[in-house]
Amino acid sequence: MATQPVDAQLRKTGIGVVGDVPWGTHFFMFYETKEDLLDTLVPYFKAGLETGELCLWLVSDPLTEEEARNALRKAVPEFERYVADRSIEILAGRRFYVSGDDLDLQKAIRTWAEKTDFALTRGYAGLRVSASTAWLERKDWNAFCDYENEVNNSIGAWRMTALCSYPLAGSTAAEILDVTRTHQFAIARRNKSWEVVETSELKQAKSEIKRLNDELERRVIERTQQLTALNEEMRQEMIERQRAEEALQEAQAELVRVTRALDMGELAATIAHEVNQPLTAIVTNGNFCLRRLEGVTPNLDELQAAITEIVNDGARASAVTSRIRGLLMKGAPRRTELDVNRIIQDVSILLRKELTRGDVSVRTDLAPDLPRVAGDPVQLQQVLINLIMNALEAMRFSTEQPRKLLIRSAKSTDGVLVQVHDSGPGIEPGLSTRIFEPFFTTKAEGIGMGLSISHSIIESHGGQLSLVPSPQGALFEFILPVAMND
Amino acid sequence: MTEPGSIVFVVDDDPSVRRAIKRLVESVGLHVELFGSAAEFMNSSHPDLVSCLVLDIRLPGISGLDFQRDLAKSKNEIPTIFITAHGDIPMTVRAMKGGAVEFLTKPFRDQDLLDAIQVGLERDRSRRQRQAETAMLRQRLESLTPREREVLPLVVSGLLNKQVAAEIGTTEATVKVHRSQLMKKMGADSLPDLVRMAEKIGVTGSKR
Numbered sequence A: 001m002a003t004q005p006v007d008a009q010l011r012k013t014g015i016g017v018v019g020d021v022p023w024g025t026h027f028f029m030f031y032e033t034k035e036d037l038l039d040t041l042v043p044y045f046k047a048g049l050e051t052g053e054l055c056l057w058l059v060s061d062p063l064t065e066e067e068a069r070n071a072l073r074k075a076v077p078e079f080e081r082y083v084a085d086r087s088i089e090i091l092a093g094r095r096f097y098v099s100g101d102d103l104d105l106q107k108a109i110r111t112w113a114e115k116t117d118f119a120l121t122r123g124y125a126g127l128r129v130s131a132s133t134a135w136l137e138r139k140d141w142n143a144f145c146d147y148e149n150e151v152n153n154s155i156g157a158w159r160m161t162a163l164c165s166y167p168l169a170g171s172t173a174a175e176i177l178d179v180t181r182t183h184q185f186a187i188a189r190r191n192k193s194w195e196v197v198e199t200s201e202l203k204q205a206k207s208e209i210k211r212l213n214d215e216l217e218r219r220v221i222e223r224t225q226q227l228t229a230l231n232e233e234m235r236q237e238m239i240e241r242q243r244a245e246e247a248l249q250e251a252q253a254e255l256v257r258v259t260r261a262l263d264m265g266e267l268a269a270t271i272a273h274e275v276n277q278p279l280t281a282i283v284t285n286g287n288f289c290l291r292r293l294e295g296v297t298p299n300l301d302e303l304q305a306a307i308t309e310i311v312n313d314g315a316r317a318s319a320v321t322s323r324i325r326g327l328l329m330k331g332a333p334r335r336t337e338l339d340v341n342r343i344i345q346d347v348s349i350l351l352r353k354e355l356t357r358g359d360v361s362v363r364t365d366l367a368p369d370l371p372r373v374a375g376d377p378v379q380l381q382q383v384l385i386n387l388i389m390n391a392l393e394a395m396r397f398s399t400e401q402p403r404k405l406l407i408r409s410a411k412s413t414d415g416v417l418v419q420v421h422d423s424g425p426g427i428e429p430g431l432s433t434r435i436f437e438p439f440f441t442t443k444a445e446g447i448g449m450g451l452s453i454s455h456s457i458i459e460s461h462g463g464q465l466s467l468v469p470s471p472q473g474a475l476f477e478f479i480l481p482v483a484m485n486d
Numbered sequence B: 001m002t003e004p005g006s007i008v009f010v011v012d013d014d015p016s017v018r019r020a021i022k023r024l025v026e027s028v029g030l031h032v033e034l035f036g037s038a039a040e041f042m043n044s045s046h047p048d049l050v051s052c053l054v055l056d057i058r059l060p061g062i063s064g065l066d067f068q069r070d071l072a073k074s075k076n077e078i079p080t081i082f083i084t085a086h087g088d089i090p091m092t093v094r095a096m097k098g099g100a101v102e103f104l105t106k107p108f109r110d111q112d113l114l115d116a117i118q119v120g121l122e123r124d125r126s127r128r129q130r131q132a133e134t135a136m137l138r139q140r141l142e143s144l145t146p147r148e149r150e151v152l153p154l155v156v157s158g159l160l161n162k163q164v165a166a167e168i169g170t171t172e173a174t175v176k177v178h179r180s181q182l183m184k185k186m187g188a189d190s191l192p193d194l195v196r197m198a199e200k201i202g203v204t205g206s207k208r
Helices: A034-050 A065-075 A079-084 A093-097 A105-121 A138-157 A173-182 A200-262 A264-294 A300-328 A340-350 A352-357 A377-396 A450-460 B015-027 B038-042 B064-073 B089-097 B110-142 B146-156 B161-168 B172-186 B191-200
Strands: A010-012 A020-022 A026-031 A054-059 A088-092 A127-132 A160-167 A185-190 A193-198 A336-338 A360-366 A373-375 A403-412 A415-422 A464-468 A475-480 B006-011 B031-035 B050-056 B080-084 B102-105
Touching: A010 A034, A026 A034, A026 A138, A026 A173, A034 A054, A034 A065, A034 A088, A034 A127, A034 A160, A054 A065, A054 A093, A054 A105, A065 A079, A065 A088, A088 A093, A093 A105, A093 A127, A105 A127, A105 A138, A105 A160, A138 A160, A138 A173, A160 A173, A264 A300, A264 B015, A264 B110, A300 B015, A336 A340, A336 A377, A340 A352, A340 A360, A340 A377, A340 A403, A340 A415, A352 A360, A352 A377, A360 A377, A373 A377, A377 A403, A377 A415, A377 A450, A377 A475, A450 A464, B006 B015, B006 B038, B006 B110, B015 B031, B015 B110, B031 B038, B038 B064, B050 B064, B050 B110, B064 B080, B064 B089, B080 B089, B080 B110, B089 B102, B102 B110, B110 B172, B110 B191, B146 B161, B146 B172, B146 B191, B161 B172, B172 B191
Parallel strands: A026 A160, A026 A185, A054 A088, A054 A127, A127 A160, A360 A403, B006 B031, B006 B050, B050 B080, B080 B102
Antiparallel strands: A010 A020, A185 A193, A336 A373, A403 A415, A415 A475, A464 A475
């Protein structure tokens, strides 16, 4: 059987109530009068001709070929041209189905296939057929039903639409059922207007389609909801990430601030400048005075002016030093209850980049459930940063590999113990007390303030910062007393 | 020790330091002018005298080091002595590379500052002399005829009159005349004298 891929393109039936149908539509109508036939079939073929289909109209009683032709001629403006190029054939139905005296329905099936092929070869969109069965004899009914059934089963693969007309008068109930069974749907006149009568199969198919559609829609909604949820999740994740980034930036800004505060070079420069300015003036004025006194006749007014300035600048220098002391010991430090482990973690995060750059592997050994201590978190961070940066610098030139840093916290009888232990060259035993003195340094660029200030900070927290003898590297520890409420 | 026609500029943001330096420097007979910032110095007009600059590194606004760089950019070659309350090695290196006469840490020894000022003034004096000499030589160069100017680089590159004549396509006698003319015009007593002068004004001997 010749088959063509059938596309989903819809064809105009020309019958208002039916509308557009896909290729392979096989439907039927019950008619009572000639007018019923003309009423449906004329627009049916008109639509076929005008949409480029090859049309075949098999007529039978009560309609004659002549009447069919005249009716179409009236309805279709270019009808003669269609006839001339054989776009439409109007034949007596019986002649089509009967060879000699016998009904040859296999030939009919073959013909439909061939005609469809022919139509497509000739450039038609497909084949449009209507057949009437008034000529059919009762004895052939069953065979014809089989034929209709076969058409109904095969037509889906063809580019063909078929509208079969059955005379309602004289049809038995069984026959009506047969026809209904062998077609996809029917049109029937009810109260002067045509209606589509759905067969149970079509109903089933339609309900199946509806069910599938509903299912599809449900899945679309479900999928959409999943996607929406996923989207929301991603959006949340982005917000989260953004927050994390902001937090990181804040932490970095905090690090800059803390290290700036700890930038002893900067502090020393400030102190030196502030103190050295008046000292410079004093020394220079003093020298001037000495030079003048060497002269024969010193100008006393000049000397008095210089000495007055010396006195003023001396007072100024003294004011500067007391101001700096005040700066370092800024009144009562802030005291909050805090978790030492948290401070260690914060500082490790802050210094992660420096530690990685220094090729130092850091291990933290933090005791759980430490009691809280009372302190100034920023000051304690500064102490830890100072100890860790010292360790980092000590290990920088160390050939000892790998470079290791251990930060420990533990409970002790006096409070909370924190240790910072590096794998550097360590500190000469003879220096162990001097390292906490102000301006004592072993570093080429150091100014000897870090440990001194750290020592003061821990002391102001009621604790003690000390260097503990260790077989390897330097081990600093401090103990902070437990907060009163804890 | 009085030095007429020279001046020491002091730029320091601390008024009492400024006054003390002025007192000290004036006690050795030098004229001193004081400024509180680099901008103040730049915005005032200075007499065209032998001078040097005593410059604090830490200044409001532009720092002493940056100011030194700006001065160099604007072809102001005033010799500079840096004074600072807190100088580190990189700072010193930068200042000395920038052509500083001396880098003194406050409080400095009075003699160190005065010595540095003397070095600075001496440097400025000889710079000015060099400049005057160069200007004079350029003027003399201007007075040469085109032909003499053509002969000059050949002569200072050590060519014999005969060779010069071949180079510029004339006779040895003519070259001799050009040569004595340009020696006279340039005020050179000898060939080595002329070579030195040519170097100073950037006329290099060219052997083709």
